[in-house]
Amino acid sequence: MVVGAGPAGAAAALEARRLRPGASVALVDKADFPRDKACGDGLGPHAVDELEALGAAGVLEGYPPIRGLRLRSPRGMEVAGDPARPNYVIPRSVLDARLVEAATAAGAQLRRASVRRLEQHDGLVTVDGELAARVVVGADGANSTIRRLLGVASNPDRALAIAVRGYAPAPAGRPEQLIAWVAEGWPAYVWSFPTGTGVANVGYGLLRSRFHGDRAELHRRLHDLLPWAEPDPASLRAHHLPFSSFRPPPGRGRVLLAGDAASLVNPLSGEGIYYALASGRLAARAALTEPDDPLAAYRRLLAKALGRHLRHAAVLARAIHAPALAEAGLGAAAGSPRLFDTLVELGLGQARITPRLLAALPRGLARARTATRGTGSGPAGRTR
Secondary structure: OEEOOOHHHHHHHHHHHHHOOOOOOEEEEOOOOOOOOOOOOEEOHHHHHHHHHOOOHHHHOOOOOEOEEEEEOOOOOEEEEOOOOOEEEOOHHHHHHHHHHHHHHOOOEEEEOOOOOEEEEOOEEEEOOOEEEOOEEEOOOOOOHHHHHOOOOOOOHHHEEEEEEEEEEOOOOOOEEEEEEEOOOOOEEEEEEEOOOOEEEEEEEEEHHHOOOOHHHHHHHHHHHOOOOOOOHHHOEEEEEEOOOOOOOOEEOOEEEOHHHHOOOOOOOOOOHHHHHHHHHHHHHHHHHOOOOHHHHHHHHHHHHHHHHHHHHHHHHHHOOOHHHHHHHHHHHHOOHHHHHHHHHHHHOOOOOOHHHHHHHHHHHHHHHHHHOOOOOOOEEEEO
């Protein structure tokens, strides 16, 4: 049984049916699909790889690859280029509905329900005294009911972000993603992610521990930081992002946590869709290949697939509190397409602190300071 039909839950259902076509898979969610979900909507190359592995790459149809990416430091230094592999931007109202459709087409049974009670006994997990399964995958998001019912602590504010997202007309010209780190609320950033269909997902986010305002204050900051963007007021929605810098257990007993419910969100960028798809797929694999001890199997699979990333991301999440590190990273990336791709990987894929990147940081900081000296802003570097 899978609770939560977002990317993590749909991936678990798809993988279960792929591995064992005759498996009985219940996909439970409290919402009807399609439904809106506050998110940056970005899918990086590793997320696309996961979709292909699940046989669900067709969900990208109608949304072109976005090849351009522009990064901006708190003092205005910019680096722009085309990463080695493009990104995609698909509204979650579309992506999630398509993934659910793919899961049900594969044989999963979609059921609308809100989970309130969870019990484990005699090798089974019982949900609300009605549904029973050998393994339950909790993929019900940042405010996971399954996680709470397991007694797993919520993320502390230092490892939790708050963000606001809206939809606005996309800027004219070639579609280009913008990620701009900003001084207000540091570490914080604004983004503009065009879908390639004339619409852009725009937003602003920061650590929960650094924010003491209300929703109107989030809207004000977004407007001030992206004054050219005019998001539809009805599309503005706030949401939380539980960062992987806080490492909760990935489940208990026969209940496994995946995606945001397991705090699998990159603390540098807020990227979560790749980790949701990957962890959902691995949870299903653990449940089917080692049903007597699925949690131990799941831990091993997560460690192999994401362990190094999670360790390196945790280190970077602490280091990024120094704005100079962001300046140094962009300065290093400005002179090297290879380092530009490494920087992109830190936020969107398999984050890894490489010796080459560390060696380039002092020169990068010097370049950044030269570019911004006296003006507070500098010209954009261009890679590739």
